Amino acid sequence: MFSGIVEEAALVVALKKEQENLHISMRCSFTNELKIDQSVAHNGVCLTVVGINEDVYTVTAIKETLDKSNLGLLQIGSKVNLERSMLMNGRLDGHIVQGHVDQTATCVEVKENEGSWYYTFEYELDAAMAKQGYMTVEKGSVTVNGVSLTVCNSHKNSFSVAIIPYTYEHTNFHQLQQGSVVNIEFDIIGKYISKMMLF
Secondary structure: OEOOOOOEEEEEEEEEEEOOEEEEEEEOOOHHHOOOOOEEEEOOEEEEEEEEEOOEEEEEEOHHHHHHOOHHHOOOOOEEEEEEOOOOOOOOOOOOEOOOOOEEEEEEEEEEEOOEEEEEEEOOOOHHHHOOOOOOOOOOEEEEOOEEEEEEOOOOOEEEEEEOHHHHHHOHHHHOOOOOEEEEEEOHHHHHHHHHHOO
């Protein structure tokens, strides 16, 4: 489980395709603190550490993960938002994030607003899934590339988020532009409430 508070935007240094799997190697400042089998969120996708070599570690994404996320679009030099699993004895600064990406969305607009930025994303709407909470609500929580954010301008298949300078600089938001594909995870509490209302 995660909180959506990104620790670092790590650099992809190697990509290796093996059948339908993709091995992703990244260089990050806390590699020496990781261990094999540890869970780390990558652009919001929970993946298991399978290899460590000095300051580089490797995770493996399977086909389903690649189909539902933007990890298959990574290139050497891409930055990936990282978060280690949440400590249960600390403050929950973001919101409850499972690391199970629901789908991707496309950035359709980036607007600078006197020191902050507004990003607007569109996603494919599935009416049946929306009834089960796979949607955004005004002032609700959403995870974009692993970053816990507050929704504004929520519409049927789009939403916006406001990004402060710290988040812009310390995550891969500074690389996003119109046309960029991101991972989104809808709020788990909204999913449970929506599901309960169906019965």
